Amino acid sequence: MNSYQDRILYSSLRDKVISAEQAALFFKDNTIVGCSGFTKAGDSKAVLSALAQRALTDPLQITLITGASLGHNTDGNLAASNVLKRRMPFQVDPVLRKKVNNGEVLFIDQHLSETVEQLRSKLYDTLDIAVIECALIKEDGSIVPTTSVGNSATFATLANKIILEINLSIPVTVEGIHDIFDTGDFPRKIIPIMAADSRIGTASIPIDPAKVVGVVITHTQDSPAEIAPPDAQTLAIAGHLLDFFEHEVKVGRLKKSLLPLQAGIGKVANAVLGGFVEGDFHDLTMYSEVLQDSTFDLLDSGKMTFASGSSITVSDAYYKKIWAEFDRYKSKILLRPQDLSNAAGVIRRLGVIAINTALECDMYGNVNSTHVAGTNMMNGIGGSGDFARNAYLSIFVTPSVAKNNTISRIVPMVSHVDHTEHDVDIIVTENGLADLRGLAPRERAKLMISKCVHADYKDALADYYQRAVKRGGHTPHLLEEAFSWYTSLQQTGSMKPAEVFA
Amino acid sequence: MNSYQDRILYSSLRDKVISAEQAALFFKDNTIVGCSGFTKAGDSKAVLSALAQRALTDPLQITLITGASLGHNTDGNLAASNVLKRRMPFQVDPVLRKKVNNGEVLFIDQHLSETVEQLRSKLYDTLDIAVIECALIKEDGSIVPTTSVGNSATFATLANKIILEINLSIPVTVEGIHDIFDTGDFPRKIIPIMAADSRIGTASIPIDPAKVVGVVITHTQDSPAEIAPPDAQTLAIAGHLLDFFEHEVKVGRLKKSLLPLQAGIGKVANAVLGGFVEGDFHDLTMYSEVLQDSTFDLLDSGKMTFASGSSITVSDAYYKKIWAEFDRYKSKILLRPQDLSNAAGVIRRLGVIAINTALECDMYGNVNSTHVAGTNMMNGIGGSGDFARNAYLSIFVTPSVAKNNTISRIVPMVSHVDHTEHDVDIIVTENGLADLRGLAPRERAKLMISKCVHADYKDALADYYQRAVKRGGHTPHLLEEAFSWYTSLQQTGSMKPAEVFA
Numbered sequence A, B: 001m002n003s004y005q006d007r008i009l010y011s012s013l014r015d016k017v018i019s020a021e022q023a024a025l026f027f028k029d030n031t032i033v034g035c036s037g038f039t040k041a042g043d044s045k046a047v048l049s050a051l052a053q054r055a056l057t058d059p060l061q062i063t064l065i066t067g068a069s070l071g072h073n074t075d076g077n078l079a080a081s082n083v084l085k086r087r088m089p090f091q092v093d094p095v096l097r098k099k100v101n102n103g104e105v106l107f108i109d110q111h112l113s114e115t116v117e118q119l120r121s122k123l124y125d126t127l128d129i130a131v132i133e134c135a136l137i138k139e140d141g142s143i144v145p146t147t148s149v150g151n152s153a154t155f156a157t158l159a160n161k162i163i164l165e166i167n168l169s170i171p172v173t174v175e176g177i178h179d180i181f182d183t184g185d186f187p188r189k190i191i192p193i194m195a196a197d198s199r200i201g202t203a204s205i206p207i208d209p210a211k212v213v214g215v216v217i218t219h220t221q222d223s224p225a226e227i228a229p230p231d232a233q234t235l236a237i238a239g240h241l242l243d244f245f246e247h248e249v250k251v252g253r254l255k256k257s258l259l260p261l262q263a264g265i266g267k268v269a270n271a272v273l274g275g276f277v278e279g280d281f282h283d284l285t286m287y288s289e290v291l292q293d294s295t296f297d298l299l300d301s302g303k304m305t306f307a308s309g310s311s312i313t314v315s316d317a318y319y320k321k322i323w324a325e326f327d328r329y330k331s332k333i334l335l336r337p338q339d340l341s342n343a344a345g346v347i348r349r350l351g352v353i354a355i356n357t358a359l360e361c362d363m364y365g366n367v368n369s370t371h372v373a374g375t376n377m378m379n380g381i382g383g384s385g386d387f388a389r390n391a392y393l394s395i396f397v398t399p400s401v402a403k404n405n406t407i408s409r410i411v412p413m414v415s416h417v418d419h420t421e422h423d424v425d426i427i428v429t430e431n432g433l434a435d436l437r438g439l440a441p442r443e444r445a446k447l448m449i450s451k452c453v454h455a456d457y458k459d460a461l462a463d464y465y466q467r468a469v470k471r472g473g474h475t476p477h478l479l480e481e482a483f484s485w486y487t488s489l490q491q492t493g494s495m496k497p498a499e500v501f502a
């Protein structure tokens, strides 16, 4: 198909083709907007960008709800134009982050599976506009999404007006990799997913064509994932984790096919998944949010048979390769709405092995994924909680230190809790792996001190723990001192013991 | 049926009848034991008690896993006899609590739905012995439980040896109120519960009779629930909550049948449920853990049509009444394994309204259910997290103060987090109700300060918040001062502002 008309098979919508600038005029002050986009994939490239531009001279503010993060600095541009009043459920943009942290943008940090729940519960006023990137409008008016599904199916159902962005850079052969299923009202439908490759729904998102107010044509590719190559630290973390999986196979708790894998994006997850390419495991599957470079390496290696997610977020080179050789991958991947990729009941049913990155952990196994020093938002909880709570194994990885060793990422008490000790099974740093399953808090602390904390902070953490134990309690702490490492960092530029106990 | 023989219909097990003292001899040092019992209901009355007695002169230590809490001071007696090495997943006993907090007993505080997951994952060594109270051993060897199901079905499947306690005080007509369903190995079976009254399994627990090493006869009733009558404070909390439900009906978010209710035990929950007896709601259902006095009032009033739980835990008067008029209740209640009563996927599918009690909350909506001053274990998280995470509405109730107003239960930052802000929708104290849904942290704090905190602490909390906002951040905090209210309490005997800002 060469022209965009060939991609609008519901013919009356051909008359609705408009420019992004025209589309941007549908937005009014206080409009509530749902947009496609999940981890930079399948986001609105034209309309939100035009909106940011328009707002420079014609100020307005909206509530923007997406799947997850957007690419192309769109969040930053919108924030810079002062368009964002409220933003949910996730973001990763440095400009927006700054506005969130100084209180200019109200950010609602949500479990990615729950945005749909809140939308359906009519908590927010009417969803005014949905903006959804697609590859094709079919004869029946339904749309074939591109590289992500996110919350688009729900946005399409609930919105009063729909703006479609047809992205000509995505081949129409993408049709077939999406699995759209609406669980409906209470009691919601059973989600009959029994394995990563269970297809339960339709290949396109149903749309009421009467709601479509504009079709915008783009040919901009997704922003590429930027993944730092593995280094000694990430390889060490991956090594500990692979050793652990081998051990679990040896003692009979796991098979060589393990259980469906979920991995957050980032260099550690990439190194772990990379390790599987070499390793002795086989018939692996993925039940995750994001299909990333390493997912495709694993499919190529034959070690992984199938990968289910809500988006494809890859580097430039992989993006090219995937579309060039799409036939090879098509039968091995599925993209689902994020309320299904992240569904609590499915994650527990399948026994997912979840691997996510922590900003910091404490010695009792509580994890902070979001707040620097308990106050400043980094990105958001994303899907980490959806997976960690119900996974068969809930694993958090993190380098033991940050910022040139001035920050220990293993602390006495985390400054913000996203994942409680009840939901964290295993913590891995470059120093070692702490298997916290079935352990009481005092046992957990000893293991974290012996396995995970960096040498520069080991004595200080042990000292805190021992003095806390003297005071007693199920989870011993010295509340007046629990956050002293942060105070020290602020005052001296380092959490290092010399400063802590000066 | 008058004699215990009539309750052992699998005839070869009649030869296995032994005394509790004999049964206690099966336990060895380091034995891992799974026992029936959930919120004091359907617990082992004879064997564990005989074990505590035996250990006074013949020391040994075990790992004890139950459904939830036990009655009859059993946990206390076992702790006093030094029998408990490890204990999970929940307890409420003052003697045991003390030993947990001084480090003598290793307590593993778990989501009640997850104990079964960990047992099946072969994380713990072999489950050596299961002790299960039942009303009847059927012709096929299966057993009819009594007033709770808890984890008994899984214990029966996994244990090497089984000891049955036939409780003659429970009428055999109890048969029919249990719904036993084993979700099996990964991928686990779909749990096809679509409403509180969905019956999906069998009425008895399958048992391999060859594993039964002893049958012990008892006639001791369950320990009664002790529920303080409603007072001005709990009635005020219930009033705010009922007003809220009426409002939600008015704006069209809920129907007059609401959605299935879950309520923790305790006087606040009782007052709320009591309020429904008078109120304008109808066709209510309950999808909860514990069926309590107020559940039966609601069934009697005709306002509630069905109640599903994992146990019946009622006061003495209600216990008598229920058995006397059991025919009336039998078709309106079901008891399920706690991995089903608390199943994440089912709770989300049904859209449960979860009402649990907080030990303390912070101004951003994080909830502490377990740790006094961040260190000392109270009871455990129980099922509160199972429900709060996946509920349609996750509500936490708490009086605004404790200990003669010297403690504020609304604080700047909770000293331990069991439920993160992502999982908490609504907080209610006697002062008011804060609907935190869809709000950013700064909005949440303002609402908590205006609606929930006690007058004695309002200015201090507002002052903390305002000074924190000056420093900035998505979730403004002054880490060096976040826990100063606890320090003040410890030093002066009160959290009160005068002391805080001395």
Ligand SMILES: CC(C)(COP(=O)(O)OP(=O)(O)OC[C@H]1O[C@@H](n2cnc3c(N)ncnc32)[C@H](O)[C@@H]1OP(=O)(O)O)[C@@H](O)C(=O)NCCC(=O)NCCS
Pocket (backbone or CB within 6 Å): A263, A264, A265, A266, A267, A268, A289, A290, A356, A357, A358, A359, A360, A369, A370, A372, A373, A378, A379, A380, A381, A382, A383, A384, A399, A402, A403, A407, A408, A409
């Ligand atoms: C936690 C998370 C931010 C880590 O991401 P990452 O890219 O691996 O993070 P890094 O280790 O590179 O750290 C990011 C930055 O924070 C800094 N940092 C890390 N830990 C820190 C800490 N405890 N205190 C202060 N700063 C810290 C790092 O130094 C780095 O800053 P720099 O780039 O200026 O050096 C990220 O995984 C996340 O947002 N997680 C939540 C969402 C999620 O888990 N989703 C899962 C499904 S995708």
Ligand SMILES: CC(C)(COP(=O)(O)OP(=O)(O)OC[C@H]1O[C@@H](n2cnc3c(N)ncnc32)[C@H](O)[C@@H]1OP(=O)(O)O)[C@@H](O)C(=O)NCCC(=O)NCCS
Pocket (backbone or CB within 6 Å): B263, B264, B265, B266, B267, B268, B289, B290, B356, B357, B358, B359, B360, B369, B370, B372, B373, B378, B379, B380, B381, B382, B383, B384, B399, B402, B403, B407, B408, B409
């Ligand atoms: C949180 C929980 C302990 C509250 O129980 P409750 O019986 O309503 O508690 P109360 O308000 O009566 O408080 C219990 C005691 O703790 C004290 N207390 C309450 N809040 C306190 C605080 N923030 N700091 C210190 N002590 C506190 C009270 O003063 C009281 O002590 P007292 O009896 O010596 O006066 C209880 O609901 C629980 O264990 N929850 C977790 C499990 C759960 O939610 N299960 C849900 C399904 S059943």
